[in-house]
Amino acid sequence: MAEVLVYVDHVDGAVRKPTLELLTLARRIGDPVAVHLGAGADSAAATLAEYGAVKVLAADAPEFADYLVVPKVDALQAAYEAVSPAAVLVPSSAEGKEIAARLALRIGSGVITDAVDLEAGDSGPVATQSVFAAAFTTKSRVTKGTPVITVKPNSAAPEAAPAAGTVEQMSVTFGEKSTGTKVVSRTPRESTGRPELTEAAIVVSGGRGVNGAENFSVVENLADSLGAAVGASRAAVDAGWYPHTHQVGQTGKSVSPQLYIAAGISGAIQHRAGMQTSKTIVAVNKDEEAPIFDLVDYGVVGDLFEVLPKLTEEIKARKG
Amino acid sequence: MSLRIVVCVKYVPDATGDRHFADDLTVDREDVDGLLSELDEYAVEQALQIAENADDAEVTVLTVGPEDAKDALRKALSMGADKAVHVEDDDLHGTDAIGTSLVLAKAVEKTGYDLVVCGMASTDGTMGVLPALLSERLGVPQATLLSEISVEDGKVTGRRDGDAATEQLQAALPAVVSVTDQSGEARYPSFKGIMAAKKKPVQSLDLDDLDIDADEVGLEGSWTKVDDAAERPARTAGTIVKDEGEGAKQLAEFLAGQKFI
Numbered sequence: 383m384a385e386v387l388v389y390v391d392h393v394d395g396a397v398r399k400p401t402l403e404l405l406t407l408a409r410r411i412g413d414p415v416a417v418h419l420g421a422g423a424d425s426a427a428a429t430l431a432e433y434g435a436v437k438v439l440a441a442d443a444p445e446f447a448d449y450l451v452v453p454k455v456d457a458l459q460a461a462y463e464a465v466s467p468a469a470v471l472v473p474s475s476a477e478g479k480e481i482a483a484r485l486a487l488r489i490g491s492g493v494i495t496d497a498v499d500l501e502a503g504d505s506g507p508v509a510t511q512s513v514f515a516a517a518f519t520t521k522s523r524v525t526k527g528t529p530v531i532t533v534k535p536n537s538a539a540p541e542a543a544p545a546a547g548t549v550e551q552m553s554v555t556f557g558e559k560s561t562g563t564k565v566v567s568r569t570p571r572e573s574t575g576r577p578e579l580t581e582a583a584i585v586v587s588g589g590r591g592v593n594g595a596e597n598f599s600v601v602e603n604l605a606d607s608l609g610a611a612v613g614a615s616r617a618a619v620d621a622g623w624y625p626h627t628h629q630v631g632q633t634g635k636s637v638s639p640q641l642y643i644a645a646g647i648s649g650a651i652q653h654r655a656g657m658q659t660s661k662t663i664v665a666v667n668k669d670e671e672a673p674i675f676d677l678v679d680y681g682v683v684g685d686l687f688e689v690l691p692k693l694t695e696e697i698k699a700r701k702g
Numbered sequence: 703m704s705l706r707i708v709v710c711v712k713y714v715p716d717a718t719g720d721r722h723f724a725d726d727l728t729v730d731r732e733d734v735d736g737l738l739s740e741l742d743e744y745a746v747e748q749a750l751q752i753a754e755n756a757d758d759a760e761v762t763v764l765t766v767g768p769e770d771a772k773d774a775l776r777k778a779l780s781m782g783a784d785k786a787v788h789v790e791d792d793d794l795h796g797t798d799a800i801g802t803s804l805v806l807a808k809a810v811e812k813t814g815y816d817l818v819v820c821g822m823a824s825t826d827g828t829m830g831v832l833p834a835l836l837s838e839r840l841g842v843p844q845a846t847l848l849s850e851i852s853v854e855d856g857k858v859t860g861r862r863d864g865d866a867a868t869e870q871l872q873a874a875l876p877a878v879v880s881v882t883d884q885s886g887e888a889r890y891p892s893f894k895g896i897m898a899a900k901k902k903p904v905q906s907l908d909l910d911d912l913d914i915d916a917d918e919v920g921l922e923g924s925w926t927k928v929d930d931a932a933e934r935p936a937r938t939a940g941t942i943v944k945d946e947g948e949g950a951k952q953l954a955e956f957l958a959g960q961k962f963i
């Protein structure tokens with residue numbers, strides 16, 4: 383069977399969930415070969431194997447952390463040349479998309495970004511994309527070279543399928559352009575203890591209606607009762623009430639959870655662009671005309687300061 | 703020596719309007735209201751600020767797009783850019799990201815540059831890959847997705863807020879950068895700016911001018927193909943209740959029914 387390269391997104395060897403989704407999707411096309419760059423390949427390998435990686439190509443070098451994007455492209459290209467895969471799959475993070483695009487150009491292949499599903503087709507993998515703020519669903523193919531496709535988080539449920547997952551060290555020669563952009567310093571994001579926004583099964587977001595940084599605890603408390611991640615509209619972020627890293631929408635994170643709860647959010651097109659593919663959508667808004675109600679499975683017209691705390695209590699009571 | 707800044711701006715269908723596909727499954731750009739991509743206004747703004755802080759700088763705005771794309775250039779010129787380049791050719795219809803990056807790279811080289819400034823993503827395609835592709839093609843560093851940017855002593859520095867960390871980046875010019883909507887509010891064109899823009903030069907280039915063969919671009923030259931585009935079925939109307947004291951309970955009931963609790 384043909385091999386499919388899967389670029390591993392991880393934090394020091396802790397494999398992030400979107401990678402497991404990619405391994406699951408890759409198996410529809412061929413045998414997944416994971417590409418692990420940076421530290422922790424040996425600890426990652428067990429997880430990668432569990433989800434179907436027949437092999438793990440690993441490389442570690444200071445360049446990956448010290449310079450932006452290009453060293454990783456050099457390494458992924460080395461893996462591509464070693465394997466001659468049927469496709470290359472990369473998680474759809476900002477960096478993932480940049481890596482994928484540069485690799486595609488180098489190897490003379492087309493690139494598709496932000497797929498939400500992937501199937502094998504007669505003439506190569508078929509990618510489903512959700513476009514124009516999820517108003518349209520498209521099916522696309524790469525018609526030249528080896529398909530390079532980035533896939534959004536929450537596009538598939540990870541399924542275990544144990545395989546060998548043998549680690550092989552790769553040797554990578556970095557091109558002279560790889561050190562062009564220096565990462566002078568890096569401040570890791572502090573963990574909130576809540577699930578990662580893009581990976582969470584449930585997201586509770588607050589908007590302008592939350593009316594102040596101090597009030598966001600109302601949103602956080604509801605999120606915690608559900609084990610959810612916290613999101614925010616741009617209006618709330620621009621007002622300085624919540625960090626930009628939590629913004630949902632066109633210029634923030636794109637989320638596709640099982641359940642999305644919007645509180646005090648009107649539902650502008652740019653916000654919808656980042657959450658409209660959520661499976662179940664719930665809104666609490668005091669304006670019954672708010673466009674968010676066009677999207678919801680369940681909507682409560684009411685004051686979020688009344689509804690959210692009561693809902694939180696209700697959930698806690700039911701969970702015992 | 704003067705600092706030559708080229709800003710890549712895209713003309714896109716209005717996101718708040720009704721966007722759709724043409725019969726050949728390309729984005730319909732004929733029957734819709736278009737405008738300068740809002741995310742590229744931030745790129746124009748940062749380019750103007752960098753130019754204002756430099757001893758001597760010139761800002762050129764560049765677009766690849768149909769006749770109407772001139773509107774996007776006009777807007778950027780009225781914000782304060784010095785001149786514009788419009789790449790327009792019937793053979794460009796349907797070009798994908800890889801093809802567009804070829805055209806932009808050739809046009810940037812022909813114009814001459816020390817710094818290329820892009821938006822973080824186009825509001826129609828939303829790929830966010832063009833800046834990286836341009837960097838690859840031009841063989842110069844990429845410092846992308848910056849929420850803060852400055853240029854000094856032949857170097858660009860800036861802050862990139864990534865998924866897992868905030869990074870401080872540095873690259874020597876010439877370089878390609880992109881800026882996010884966190885980089886700072888874009889200015890509105892003043893009346894004076896709008897009047898002045900009418901007299902600013904707009905250079906038109908076609909594929910011949912850039913030594914690009916028609917079969918390298920357009921729908922035929924694309925390395926990807928859209929086979930199908932279907933309007934997403936409208937979501938079935940949900941249940942909407944008015945909170946009269948019982949809203950939270952009713953919602954909890956719904957969530958329990960869906961097995962979320």
Ligand SMILES: Cc1cc2nc3c(=O)[nH]c(=O)nc-3n(C[C@H](O)[C@H](O)[C@H](O)COP(=O)(O)OP(=O)(O)OC[C@H]3O[C@@H](n4cnc5c(N)ncnc54)[C@H](O)[C@@H]3O)c2cc1C
Pocket residue numbers: 588589590591592614615616617618629630631632633634635645646647648649650651652653656666667668669672684685686687740741883
């Ligand atoms: C280029 C561009 C990119 C953008 N990107 C994004 C993006 O990524 N994400 C994003 O979110 N936006 C984005 N926007 C902004 C977007 O257009 C909207 O301005 C924004 O989403 C509005 O946020 P909001 O819904 O919180 O605020 P509003 O539109 O002001 O809505 C607030 C809502 O809260 C309700 N409310 C008020 N008080 C209460 C209460 N006590 N209880 C219940 N309900 C209450 C009101 O009825 C109202 O419906 C972008 C805009 C542009 C131009």
Ligand SMILES: Nc1ncnc2c1ncn2[C@@H]1O[C@H](COP(=O)(O)O)[C@@H](O)[C@H]1O
Pocket residue numbers: 709710711712713739741742745764765766767799802806819820821822823824825827828829830831832833
């Ligand atoms: N046709 C175009 N003409 C000029 N600039 C473009 C064009 N397409 C994309 N760009 C630039 O590339 C950025 C990213 O676009 P994209 O990769 O399409 O999301 C945009 O914000 C623009 O700065």
